[in-house]
Amino acid sequence: MTDTPTRVLSDDELDLVELALGGALSASSLAAALPGVPADVVLTDAENTPLARLTALPGELSGVLEPLKPVPAAIGPQWDAAVRRPARAVRAALGERPGGDAQQSLALLVTEVPTREELDAAVTLVSGTGAATNGGAGPVLLLVPVARRAPAPGTVGAPGLVRSALGLADSLTGQAGAQVTTVAVPWSGLGGTTLEEVAAAYGAARTEPLPAHRSPATAERVAALPDVRDEAVRALYPPASAAEVSRAATGGARRRGVVVFFTGLSGSGKSTVARALAAELEDDGLGTTLLDGDEVRHHLSKGLGFDRESRETNVERIGYVAALVAKHGGIAVAAPIAPFAAGRARVRTLAEEAGAHFVLVHVSTPLAVCEARDRKGFYAKARAGEIAEFTGISSPYEEPDDAELVIDTTDVPVPEAVETVRRHLATLLP
Numbered sequence: 001m002t003d004t005p006t007r008v009l010s011d012d013e014l015d016l017v018e019l020a021l022g023g024a025l026s027a028s029s030l031a032a033a034l035p036g037v038p039a040d041v042v043l044t045d046a047e048n049t050p051l052a053r054l055t056a057l058p059g060e061l062s063g064v065l066e067p068l069k070p071v072p073a074a075i076g077p078q079w080d081a082a083v084r085r086p087a088r089a090v091r092a093a094l095g096e097r098p099g100g101d102a103q104q105s106l107a108l109l110v111t112e113v114p115t116r117e118e119l120d121a122a123v124t125l126v127s128g129t130g131a132a133t134n135g136g137a138g139p140v141l142l143l144v145p146v147a148r149r150a151p152a153p154g155t156v157g158a159p160g161l162v163r164s165a166l167g168l169a170d171s172l173t174g175q176a177g178a179q180v181t182t183v184a185v186p187w188s189g190l191g192g193t194t195l196e197e198v199a200a201a202y203g204a205a206r207t208e209p210l211p212a213h214r215s216p217a218t219a220e221r222v223a224a225l226p227d228v229r230d231e232a233v234r235a236l237y238p239p240a241s242a243a244e245v246s247r248a249a250t251g252g253a254r255r256r257g258v259v260v261f262f263t264g265l266s267g268s269g270k271s272t273v274a275r276a277l278a279a280e281l282e283d284d285g286l287g288t289t290l291l292d293g294d295e296v297r298h299h300l301s302k303g304l305g306f307d308r309e310s311r312e313t314n315v316e317r318i319g320y321v322a323a324l325v326a327k328h329g330g331i332a333v334a335a336p337i338a339p340f341a342a343g344r345a346r347v348r349t350l351a352e353e354a355g356a357h358f359v360l361v362h363v364s365t366p367l368a369v370c371e372a373r374d375r376k377g378f379y380a381k382a383r384a385g386e387i388a389e390f391t392g393i394s395s396p397y398e399e400p401d402d403a404e405l406v407i408d409t410t411d412v413p414v415p416e417a418v419e420t421v422r423r424h425l426a427t428l429l430p
């Protein structure tokens with residue numbers, strides 16, 4: 001096994017592996033959900049702890065997932081052993097209940113914090129299915145999908161969702177006499193499976209997503225809650241005080257961070273536009289960290305070259321730092337060439353896993369214009385063969401097809417380019 005290749009898992013992938021180890025996802029589906037994974041691989045967490053060995057090919061039913069070390073757990077109600085149970089244990093327990101019949105079990109999917117309306121709907125569903133007959137004999141599963149990934153700021157995360165599901169379970173027992181099992185399901189949304197299929201693996205014969213029982217009127221009232229709060233604040237306070245109270249409740253610390261990631265050829269204008277943007281955002285009081293391509297190479301990535309592997313390492317380091325900044329509500333502006341789609345995709349994932357917005361800005365200034373600018377004289381040297389692997393000349397640049405913004409600085413002056421990015425950011429930031 002010492003020669004078996006390893007793969008370090010992201011938080012989303014850890015959720016998938018946990019789901020598969022519990023028996024709710026096949027080894028081949030897991031293999032299919034891990035892009036580029038070899039047919040025999042040791043899956044590890046970020047600390048390189050080997051968690052499982054996966055021997056499978058996508059689409060091949062005979063795949064095997066062998067557990068090696070326990071999947072890392074953390075603190076919180078979603079991690080309680082009584083709640084975070086593997087699918088096969090829950091299914092077996094349902095079947096073993098006195099008079100229990102797994103064929104009867106109803107799973108309610110708690111994907112959002114239940115409203116009163118959903119509680120009432122749940123009581124009706126449970127009462128009407130035989131799940132609460134004979135003084136309350138009938139298994140009900142409350143399945144709560146929880147992700148390791150940080151929730152979007154301002155939304156209820158995994159602990160709150162599990163606590164509200166446990167409250168719902170108590171109400172269902174009290175009001176409908178149902179036997180309720182609340183289970184936290186590791187759920188990243190990846191893996192090509194649905195929550196209904198996962199619920200079946202946990203032993204459910206029937207599945208009802210609770211939010212489907214939320215009427216449009218209730219959904220509208222839930223969406224309007226922040227406005228209602230603002231109205232209440234304005235009614236209580238004079239305008240200047242109200243502004244302060246609202247700002248403290250919704251501003252700075254709770255704002256969702258952003259990674260603005262410029263990519264483009266050398267001389268395309270990334271650094272010029274990124275520097276101007278960062279300065280303006282700072283002026284606006286939006287704490288902004290600039291990770292400029294050249295500066296990063298002097299510090300974070302000192303000593304790295306320009307072969308493909310070194311560039312990908314450089315880009316991943318930038319993405320890692322940018323995601324850390326954004327995780328705490330900051331704005332990170334990065335401007336490396338980042339010539340490869342895979343590296344850019346990795347940075348997008350890192351940012352999104354940190355709960356941040358990710359804005360890819362392709363500075364698409366054509367090679368001929370960059371070369372004519374040749375600010376540092378590098379293109380001439382690259383043409384003369386004095387610099388090897390120079391992007392656009394002797395090393396590839398993979399054009400992005402997933403950029404949020406595309407700016408060609410041949411015709412777009414710097415202030416206009418900055419304004420374009422700021423307008424986009426205004427749609428993301430409160």
Ligand SMILES: Nc1ncnc2c1ncn2[C@@H]1O[C@H](COP(=O)(O)OS(=O)(=O)O)[C@@H](OP(=O)(O)O)[C@H]1O
Pocket residue numbers: 265266267268271293294297306310311312314315335336337338339376378387388389390391395
């Ligand atoms: N071989 C080769 N290819 C491309 N660029 C080279 C090379 N050698 C040195 N330089 C200088 O390094 C800058 C690019 O570094 P980056 O960190 O942005 O590149 S990468 O994202 O890792 O590909 C780049 O500057 P900017 O494009 O202005 O950022 C170049 O000045």
Ligand SMILES: Nc1ncnc2c1ncn2[C@@H]1O[C@H](COP(=O)(O)OP(=O)(O)O)[C@@H](O)[C@H]1O
Pocket residue numbers: 264265266267268269270271272273293335373375409410411412413414417
């Ligand atoms: N509209 C423009 N936007 C950005 N840079 C421009 C523009 N017009 C001319 N330039 C010049 O092009 C060069 C771009 O260099 P730089 O910003 O360092 O690019 P990169 O970081 O992509 O290598 C600078 O010398 C800048 O003054």
